[in-house]
Amino acid sequence: MSDGEVYVIDRVVTCPGRAREFVERYLAEYAPGARDRGMTLREVLVSPPIWFADQSNTVTISWSLPSARAWWEMTWKGRPDSALGKWWSDISELLVERTRGVAATADDVDGLCDV
Amino acid sequence: MFNVTRLIHTSDPDRLLPELRALAAAADRAVVQPTLPGVRNGGDILMHLRFAVDAQWASVADEFAALLSGPAVSHVDGAQYRGMPDVSDQLAPDAVYRTLLLRVGPGSDAAAVKRFEDDLRLLPRYVPSITSWQLSRVESAVGTSSWTHVFEQEFRDLEALTGPYLMHPIHWAYVDRWFDPECPDVIVRDRVCHSFCRCDTVVLG
Numbered sequence: 256m257s258d259g260e261v262y263v264i265d266r267v268v269t270c271p272g273r274a275r276e277f278v279e280r281y282l283a284e285y286a287p288g289a290r291d292r293g294m295t296l297r298e299v300l301v302s303p304p305i306w307f308a309d310q311s312n313t314v315t316i317s318w319s320l321p322s323a324r325a326w327w328e329m330t331w332k333g334r335p336d337s338a339l340g341k342w343w344s345d346i347s348e349l350l351v352e353r354t355r356g357v358a359a360t361a362d363d364v365d366g367l368c369d370v
Numbered sequence: 371m372f373n374v375t376r377l378i379h380t381s382d383p384d385r386l387l388p389e390l391r392a393l394a395a396a397a398d399r400a401v402v403q404p405t406l407p408g409v410r411n412g413g414d415i416l417m418h419l420r421f422a423v424d425a426q427w428a429s430v431a432d433e434f435a436a437l438l439s440g441p442a443v444s445h446v447d448g449a450q451y452r453g454m455p456d457v458s459d460q461l462a463p464d465a466v467y468r469t470l471l472l473r474v475g476p477g478s479d480a481a482a483v484k485r486f487e488d489d490l491r492l493l494p495r496y497v498p499s500i501t502s503w504q505l506s507r508v509e510s511a512v513g514t515s516s517w518t519h520v521f522e523q524e525f526r527d528l529e530a531l532t533g534p535y536l537m538h539p540i541h542w543a544y545v546d547r548w549f550d551p552e553c554p555d556v557i558v559r560d561r562v563c564h565s566f567c568r569c570d571t572v573v574l575g
Binding site for chain 1: 497533539542
């Protein structure tokens, strides 16, 4: 019960021509702190796989955590840090829109809901 | 019903508790209990009073104010609001009453606030160990923030609050985005008050 890996998925649509800059800043500025909070970076996907100069890209970044409890521990570490919210606010100048989702594999859904 | 909640930070709960309970006899329903370990900004005493009509509260409000302005009380967060609970089960012998005071940021889009409230109402559907609950908009607030909402629940026991309520995906994978500064949907940016205590009589249900 209440078992299974948890995935955090950031999906952003970048401003035209800003995708490479976003990915570089995300990896340099955001990722180290996320790792310190217990997240493991799985992949950074760029769609389409072209660094457009004058069009938007969609960048999808996925992280994993070993459990729901680890997710809570991650967010409890980050939430008091006002710099984290400011980072997202500052980076918004490169973005048209973004979402953050939390997911699990289909095989784990029943177990996670069996609390 | 007219509701009053106070989260009282005090250096002398043993003296204050009987005095608060004596005054709380004016309410139709009341819980006045020491908080349990694990509260966040939840005070040392949780007091929740329910009155059939506002005038009942008005008749004792000054006495409560005088008691809570004494030197043993360092801080009070609280709210006054109206609401009726949703009851799904009887009060359990080891029941825990929990209240959450929160402030939706000023200027939040009205449609987003409605979605936020609808999402909070989903929690009891997925967490059956919540035996009764009430979500209310605040009419007047005291304390650190201009609280906008109070979300109360009765749980079967303490484990139900710290286990299933916290660990169900409806909480961490769906509803929590409204509280998470990393999520673009966030509308609750101020600290919240999360307080809970034992309740041996029906408060909400």
